[in-house]
Amino acid sequence: MPAQSHSAGPSVTFDTVTKRYANGTLAVDGVSLEVAAGSFVALVGTSGSGKSTLLKMVNRLVEPTGGSIAIGGEPVDQVPAHLLRRRIGYVFQNIGLFPHLTVGENIAIGLRLRGEKHNDARVAELLDLIELPDDVAGRRPDALSGGQRQRVGVARALAIKPGLMLMDEPFGALDPVTRDTLGHAVRRLHGTLGLTTIMVTHDMAEALLFADRVLVMQHGRIVADATPHEMLSGAGGEAADALVAVPREQAHALAKIEAGE
Amino acid sequence: MNEALARVPGLLAQHVLLSAAALLLGLAIALPLTIWSARNQAVARVTLGFASLVQTIPALALLALFYPVLLFFSGLVGGGIPALGFLPSLLALALYALLPILRNGVTGLANLDPAVLQAADGVGMTARQKLWMVEAPLVAPVLMAGIRTAAVWTIGAATLSTTVGQPSLGDLIFAGLQTQNWTLVVVGCLASAALAMVVDALLGLAERSIAARRKGRFWTSIGVLVAGVLLALVSMLPGSGGKHVVIGAKGFSEQYILARMIGHRLEAAGYRVSYREGLGSAVVFNALTSNDIDVYVDYSGTIWTNEMGRKAGPGRAQIVNGVAQWAMRTHHVRLLGALGFENTYAFAMRGDDAKRRGITSLTDLARQAPQLNFGTDLEFLDRPEWKQVQQAYGMHFRSAHPYTPSFMYRALASKRVDVISAFSSDGRIAKQHLKVLTDPKHAIPGYDAILMVSPDHADDAKMIAALKPLVGRIPIGLMRQANYMVDRSTDKKSPDAAARWLEHQIRLPQGK
Incomplete structure (x- = not known):
């Protein structure tokens, strides 16, 4: 692993991470994964696939029931949770600005x-x-x-x-135009600030447009792991293809309309 | 009117202090419970359940309940916990203030936006930081609304603390109700309502200032409230002068008049006096034995039957002697002597009605009782005398209704009831042309008015010397007249004026 400069975000390592909730639901099922320092990774999946739970285990809003997570080589449970979170940027759909x-x-x-x-x-x-x-x-x-x-x-x-940004459906509640502008802004900041970014989204188009690497989750496991280009060329496998098909067909249809066909 | 208004500032100060202390204690208990309840559902069920249960107990009953409870705890620690006055009032009112604060606080915390709470965790707040930086400021307006409700309830319920011997604006209301002095009642009600409205308005301003995030205005309104409490506190600081004596009185005119006569004697002897009026018969003797009050007038038969558990039988003098020996032996309470008149329970009917029915004695009454309605004072139906009358004569009425004494006489006059448990020293017996029925089987014992002195003052020669001139000096005729001056509906006199009149009539030496 390369040494971390000040401006480059850390790597994030997941080692057979599991989360089983008190009611018995297995949300995350033994995920092992290496997110490279400075990369922009999108976690895509339908609701209930476990993507949000996996993300929240990084800043310990959810504690795993098995396995371990390390940021830049340091296990997340080595410091008190509130100190860990003060080093990690966290953005989520409902924003949660303090109204007072x-x-x-x-x-x-x-x-x-x-x-x-x-x-x-x-x-x-x-x-x-x-x-x-x-x-x-x-x-x-x-x-x-x-x-x-x-x-x-x-x-x-x-x-x-922060070196690491965690984004949980950050643009989910926004109108399409705002969503697009803010998406580009975030991607630009990721680059200029040298962050490591993990973004959870259910929108494959968003993932393809902004991320370097797309992970597809299903039933608590990662079922596809590829670059946007590989995804579009069918290298992501069956589950990924189903998700990619929708934006691709929309894009084709739009292109036809534009060409006046 | 002026006399009523003159009493307002002192009682208002007491009322303010009691309400403020109760509200603060309520807050001190409710706030940690609120936080705990918001974090734990099981705790919330218990605390809210308890607070709701307390709320279902009438405030008057809650105050009365603290008397035996505090006596019990005082007994456990070997005495020293006052069971009357400020402490029970404070505790009862504080418990009463819990529910609105707790309920609003818990509801407010439960309804906070989960996204905001998640953000608080996400930016790395500790639980404590989250509480102070996010939860507390966001729940403050809701909590403040609960505090407002609690404040208004507390100020209203504080009028009831009079019954456990804590002075409050309720003194005016209760005294006015007993003596049918409506000016007193209205002044007491208006004063406590005005206090509640002013406090509610100030807290309302504080609540809106929080919501609008205007700190200056918030602290101004809180500052005015604090200044009000401090003002009340300053006015209550003990003045200079002699020893302080508390004179007790039950809740009827004769007691108020006699308490003032005792007060005048003691003031002349250099004591500072205060009055705890409107105490229940069951409470007042215990209040004396525990030195919560220092002196009062009781009736020999009351102690003979209620405290000593004896039945009627011996004559008046034996009962007085028996009570005197028993009180000194068991409680170190001194019976200074009988005042000279008797205030016994006397069954009375409208004169014309008794004549028409041919009733002159309890024996006659027992035969016709099933057709008659019975009106009593608030405690007679629970007293042993009533059981003794029932046993001796086989008395069963068609119905029985308790009233405050003044309303009891009115109920008889308006024919709502046919027989009442009147008081033999009552001026209204003659004025209303009532027939007092004889008690051929002597079921009701003698009720000599007796002067009782607390254990602390039982050997206080100066006090005994000051009070001794009252012993044996008050004839029944003058007592009836004095009582009637206070009880009648027109040209009413205050108990103090009636006491002065009576002192003049019996040519009581003034001071030393």
């Missing part, structure tokens, strides 16, 4: 937890980064649109300068 805090306070929350007090400059820098005007810092989250709120969610995750 201003946008600026929301973005700076991770810094405040670390005991850093004067964060105005950093907040302004992050608002620039996610392309929001500086004056939203003083507003409440409920004064923003859905897309703006998720941008703030991303800024909050980036504020602590």
Whole structure:
């Protein structure tokens, strides 16, 4: 494994990770996986496939019942969970901005937890980064649109300068246009900040467009693991082909309409 | 009116302090329970169940329940826990304040947006940070609404603390109700309602300030509340002067008048006095033995039957002597002497009605009782005297209704009842032309008014010297007149004025 520079995200290693819930449901079934440092990996699957559970075990929002996970070679259970999470960016579908805090306070929350007090400059820098005007810092989250709120969610995750970004259906609740702009923004930030990003999505098109590597989950296992190009050329296997077929046919149909056929 | 208003500031201060203390104690208990309940469903079921159960107990009963409970605990630790006054009121009201705070807090926490809580975990908050930085500020407006409800309930229920001897605005209401002085009742009600409305408005402002995140306004409203409590506290600081004596009284006019006469004597002798009025018959003697009150007037037959468990039989003098010896021997309570008149239970009917039915004695009454309705004071039906009358005469009425004493006389006058358990020293017997029935089988014992002094003052020569001139000086005729001055519906006098009148009539020496 190459040495991690400051700007490059860490690798993430899953070793026969299993999660069985108290009600007996086997959500994740012995997954072993190596996410390379600096890569953008999409975890695709239908709801109930275990993709979200697998992601949440990385920052220990869910504790595995078997196996182990390491970030940059260090097992995640070696530090207290709250300290681990303060080093990892986490963005999820319902965003969860703190409604009683201003946008600026929301973005700076991770810094405040670390005991850093004067964060105005950093907040302004992050608002620039996610392309929001500086004056939203003083507003409440409920004064923003859905897309703006998720941008703030991303800024909050980036504020602590994480190496690793975990994104759980980050664009799921957004309209298609916002979704596309924000997707490209996130992909660009991934590159410029040298992050390792793991993104959970049920939308194969999203995965194909933004990720370097696509993993398909089914019944708690990884059933396909390929680059977007390999996926589209049918190398992902049967389960992946079914998921890839939908966006591909839509794309073809759109192309025909465009060509006036 | 002026007399009623003059009592308001002192009682208001007591009321404010009691309510504030109860609310704070309620909060101190409810907040940790709220957090615990929000984290654990089983705990929530128990705490909310308990708080709801408490709420179903009438406030008056809850206050009364604390008396035996505290007596029991006081006994366990060898005494020293006051069972009357501030402590039981505080505990009962604090328990009463639990439910709205707990319910709003638990509901508020349960309804927080799960995404926000997940985000709090996701950014790396510890459980404590999550509580203080996210859950507490978000649940605060809902919690504040619960605190408002609790405050209004507490201020209202605090009027009932009068019955366990804690001064409050309820003193005005209860005294007014007993003596039919509606001015007192209205002043007491308005004062407590006004207090509740002001507190509710201030807490409401605080609640809206939280929701609107206006810290300055929040602290202003809380500051005004705190200033109000401090003002009440300052006004309650003990003044300089002699020793403090608490005079007890049960809840009827004669007791209020006699308490004032005792008070006037003790003030003249240099004591500072306060009054705990409206105490129940069952509570007042225990209050004396535990030194919660220092002196009061009881009736020999009450102690003879209720406390000593004896039956009627011997004459008045033997009963007084028997009570005196028993009280000193068992409780170190001094019976200073009989005041000179008797206030016994007397079965009374409307004069014309008794004549028409040919009833002059309890024996006659027993024959016609199944056709007659019986009105009593609030405790008579539970007293041993009633059982003795039932046993001696085989008395069974068509119906029996307890009333406060004043309403009992009214019920007889308005023919809602035909017979009442009147009091022999009551001025209304003559004024309403009532026929008092004789008791040929002596089922009801003698009820001499007797002056009782607490164990702490049993050997207080100065106090005994100050009170001794009352012994044997009050004839039944004057007591009836004094009682009627307070009880009548027109040209009413206050108990204090009636006491002054009576002192003048018996030419009581003033001071030393």
